[in-house]
Amino acid sequence: xxxxxxxxxxxxxxxxQSMTLLCAQDMNHEYMYWYRxxxxxxxxxxxxxxxEGTTAKGExxxxxxxxxxxxxxxxxxxxxxxxxxxxxxFCASRARQVLTDTQYFGxxxxxxxx
Amino acid sequence: ILNVEQSPQSLHVQEGDSTNxxxxxxxxxxxxxxxxxxxxxxSPEALFVMTLNGDEKKKGRISATLNTKxxxxxxxxxxxxxxxxxxxxxxxxxxxxxxxxxxDGTTLTVKP
Numbered sequence: 001x002x003x004x005x006x007x008x009x010x011x012x013x014x015x016x017q018s019m020t021l022l023c024a025q026d027m028n029h030e031y032m033y034w035y036r037x038x039x040x041x042x043x044x045x046x047x048x049x050x051x052e053g054t055t056a057k058g059e060x061x062x063x064x065x066x067x068x069x070x071x072x073x074x075x076x077x078x079x080x081x082x083x084x085x086x087x088x089x090f091c092a093s094r095a096r097q098v099l100t101d102t103q104y105f106g107x108x109x110x111x112x113x114x
Numbered sequence: 115i116l117n118v119e120q121s122p123q124s125l126h127v128q129e130g131d132s133t134n135x136x137x138x139x140x141x142x143x144x145x146x147x148x149x150x151x152x153x154x155x156x157s158p159e160a161l162f163v164m165t166l167n168g169d170e171k172k173k174g175r176i177s178a179t180l181n182t183k184x185x186x187x188x189x190x191x192x193x194x195x196x197x198x199x200x201x202x203x204x205x206x207x208x209x210x211x212x213x214x215x216x217x218d219g220t221t222l223t224v225k226p
Contacts, residue, residue: 105159107157
């Protein structure tokens with residue numbers, strides 16, 4: 001079991017470039033989440049999905065899009081990267097029946113936008 | 115946006131010291147409170163989940179308590195060791211929002 005994996009681990013972009021971050025989980029979890037983590041701050045929810053084909057906005061969705069075409073994958077897209085999107089991005093997942101919302105996290109993607 | 119506050123923001127202690135930190139959260143629509151342990155260069159891992167007022171959980175030297183009526187949880191570490199150095203995040207799950215809100219974390223550094 002690999003758990004939750006994220007690709008890539010690191011990336012440097014120039015302002016205006018686009019990219020997609022991939023999150024994959026092999027635990028058959030229905031719920032998946034994308035967070036960003038900035039210095040001195042906790043995890044802020046960008047978007048989440050409660051099942052294949054569904055997505056919803058979190059706390060800080062602007063500038064990001066997501067897709068959940070397959071149950072095991074959750075993609076986070078930046079269409080036109082801005083320096084304010086420099087951050088560490090974490091993906092997480094959990095099973096629907098875990099009503100307490102205990103989440104399993106990926107290793108993170110460190111993104112720098114110049 | 116729900117407010118989850120953790121204090122202190124950071125803490126430096128000597129090996130062997132006992133320490134504690136606080137998570138405050140809204141007391142309405144409470145469902146669950148998590149403590150996650152987040153070591154540098156790793157991902158957060160669930161340490162405790164508590165759901166009932168008065169819950170106490172323990173894992174080795176680390177324990178946590180929960181007061182849902184007044185909206186706070188304490189995490190205690192007895193006899194801190196360097197390997198306890200990490201950021202401790204709390205996350206409040208409420209039934210209205212349907213998702214967790216994380217605090218900013220308390221970063222603990224234990225000096226040998």
